[in-house]
Amino acid sequence: MTTPKVAVITGASQGIGAALVTAYRKLGYAIVATSRSIGPSDDPMVRTVAGDIAASSVGASVVGEALDAFGRVDTLINNAGVFVSKPFTEYTDEDYELVTGVNLRGFFETSQRAIDVMLAQGGGHVVNITTTLAEYADSSVPSALAALTKGGLNAVTKSLAIEYASRGIRVNAVSPGVIRTPMHPAETHEFLAGLHPVGRMGEVHDIVDAIVYLETATFVTGEILHVDGGQSAGH
Structure with missing residues (x-):
């Protein structure tokens, strides 16, 4: 049997990550999915790894699971992320460790190991999930730690x-x-919709569709694809 392509997806237990697992299975990929709270899967082509991506060795172990289970890594989607909105001077050391741990350390270790595997097999694809707030600040949403970390991912x-x-x-x-x-309580939706020129929040499928596009767009690399209801164009 031909080994299918393999996608590693972080932050995969809910929201965008869970939808990506479904989307990549429909594309025929085997999946290694990880998050702190993820449970086992009934699908033999989906392996789950529970762990905190910010912790040392977790990223490497997730990629190791992909190799052990399926023998390769074709795509890594760095979807795990945390967002803490506070005035800059009110961030605590704990906030800093949380946000940089997940958004930067989690990216670093997982990507380093995955790219090493991709080099050995002759190719692959990495997708990072960032935020428009990293490039286009909004005075109504203080987000310095998001800018610091997700801006780093853009770079x-x-x-x-x-x-x-x-x-x-x-x-x-x-x-x-x-x-x-689920990150955003229903009572915040009206305010959040107003942050976008199109007047609504994005849906999970909007992001999944963009990632699937990038997966098949073999002439596209180094792209930061804004799926933000016009935020990056102006307000």
Whole structure:
């Protein structure tokens, strides 16, 4: 039997991550899905790894599970992320450790191990989930730690895309606006919808569709694809 392509998806237990597992299975991929609270899957082509992606060795163990189970890694989607909105001077050390741990350390270790595997097999694709707030600040949503971390992911997306362009590895990012997920209580939806020129929040499928597009767009690398209801164009 031909080994299918394999996608590693972080933050995969709910919202965008869970929808990505479904979408990539429909594309015929085997999946290794991870989050802190993820449970086992009934699908033999979906392996789950419970763990905190910010913790040392978790990212490497997730990629190791993909190799043990399926023998390869074709796509890594760095979907796990946390967002804490506070005035800059009110952030605590705990906030800093949480946000940088998930958004940066989680990306770093998982991507480093996955790209190493992709180099050995001759190619692959990395997708980072960032945020439009990293590039286009909004006075009504103080978000310095998001800018610090997700802005870093935007920059490293381009850096890695160029570093590995000649070796068959593409690196892209999707930069969402505010997406309707369990993270946002219903009473905040009207305010959040108003942050987007189109007047609504994004839906999970908007982000999934963008990632699936990037998966098949073999001439696209180093791209930060804004799926943000016009936020990045102006307000």
